[in-house]
Amino acid sequence: MRNLLLTLCFDGAAYHGWQIQPNALTVQEVLQNALYKVLQETPSLKGCSRTDAGVHARMFCVSFQTQRQIPCGRLLCAVNHFLPPDVAVTACREVPEAFHARFSCKGKQYVYQIWNAPVRSPFLRNRALHYWYPLDEAKLNAAAGYYVGAHDFTSFCTQDGRKMGSFVRTVTQAQVQREGDLVTFTVAADGFLYNMVRILTGTLLYVAQGKLAPQEIPKIFAARKRSFAGPTAPPQGLYLNRVDYEEAQLHA
Template sequence: MRNIKLTIEYEGTNYHGWQVQKNAVTVQECIEKALSRLLGEKTGVVGCSRTDVGVHAYGQVAHFFTASAIPGEKFSYALNNLLPADIVIQKSEEEPENFHARYSSKGKRYRYLICNTAHQSALMRNRACHVRPELDFEQMRKAAEHFEGEHDFAAFQATGGQVRSTVREIYSMAVKRREDSLIELEVTGSGFLYNMVRIIAGTLIYVGMGKLAESDVPGIIRGLDRTKAGKTAPAQGLYLMEIYY
C-alpha cells in the first residue's frame, strides 16, 4: 500500500471542524467522500490537527493509504475537481509507509487575527475576531514574550482536553500590527493544548484592553488556574498555518 500525504487549505466557516461527526458536515468527511469517488472504494483519512468549528487552515496535513497507481503529486489535481471551493489540496505527495500525519509531526505554527476597529469588517467577519475598544498594542507585544519557552500551560487549556501532560514548549510568539487594521498573533510550538492558542489570544486581548496587566502573565502561567486567564477568543480568528516534520 502507498502512503499519500495531503497539505490542505480550507476556510472553516461552513464546517463543523475537521473531524468526522455523525450529524454535521466536516472537512475530513468532504475529503474522504471525494477520495471514495476518485478511488471507487471507501478511504479513510488521518489528519494532524482536529481544528474546531469555524477555524481555518493554510497547512493542515493528512495522510491515507491506497493501492491506486495515481502518481502522488496528481492526487491534488484529481481531488480538487471533486471538492467544494472552500477546501483545496495544495499539495499531494507519496511518503514512506511509516509516515503519520499526527505522530510524525515535530511542531505547529498558528496565526490569530484581531480586527481592532470601531465597526466589524464585512469582509473579515468570518476570518478575524472583532474587538471594538482600542487595544494597547505595545502591552500586548510585551505580554506575548512571556509565553515563549517551556511551561506548564494548564491555565490555557479548555475543559475537555485529555492529555497526559500540560507542559508544552513555545518556540516563538510575536504580535504585529498590519497595514489592513488587523493585529496578528503568530505562535510556533512543539504542540498545543485544547483551545490553547485561542485562550492565549483572549488573554492578550484582555491585556490590550487593560483588564490584565502585561506583568500578570507570568503569574497566570505559574498559577495553572484557567479562571485567571482571559476568555477563549472566537474560533474565526484562528488559522493553522503550518505543521513541521
C-alpha cells in the same frame, strides 16, 4: 501500500472543524467523499490535528494509505475537482510507511487575526475577530513574550474529560504585529493543547482591557487553573498556518 501526504487549505466557516462527526459537516467528511470518488475506496484519514468549528487552515496535513497507483499530480487535480470551493488540496506526495500526519508532526504555527477598527470589515466576516477598542500592539507583544519557552499550559487549556498526558509545551514564537487595522498574533510551538491558542489570545485581550498586566502572565502559568487566564477567543480569527515535519520523516 503507498502512504500519501496531502496538504490542504480551507476556509473553515462552513465546517464543524476537521474531525468527522455524525450530525454536522466537517472537512474530513468532504475530503473523504472526494477521495472516494477518485479512489473508489474510503481510506482511513489521519489529520495533523483537530480544529474547532469555524477555524481556518492555510496549511493542514493529512496522511492515508492506499493501494491505488494513481500518480500524485493526478490525484491532486482529481480530488480538487470533487472538493467544494472552500477546501483545496495544495500538495500531494508519497511519504515513508511510518509517517503519520499527527504523530510525526514536530511543531505547528497558528495565526489569530483581529480586525481592530470601529467598523467591521465585510471582507473579514468569519475570517477575523472584530474588536473595536483600540489595541496597543506593543503592550500585547510584551505580554506575548511571556508565552515563549517551555511552560505548563494547564491554565490555557479547556479540559473536556479526555485523558491527557503532560500539559507542558514549548512555545518557540509568540508575536503581535499590526498592519493597518489588522492585528495579528502569531504563535508556534511543538504542540498545542485543546483551545490553547484561543485562550492565549483571550488572555492578550484581557491585557488590552487592563484586567491583567503583561508581567502577571507567569502567575497564570503557576496557578495551573483555567479560571486564571482570559476567555476563549472566538474561532473565526484562528488559522492553522504551518505544520512542521522533520525532513527525514518525509523521505524513505
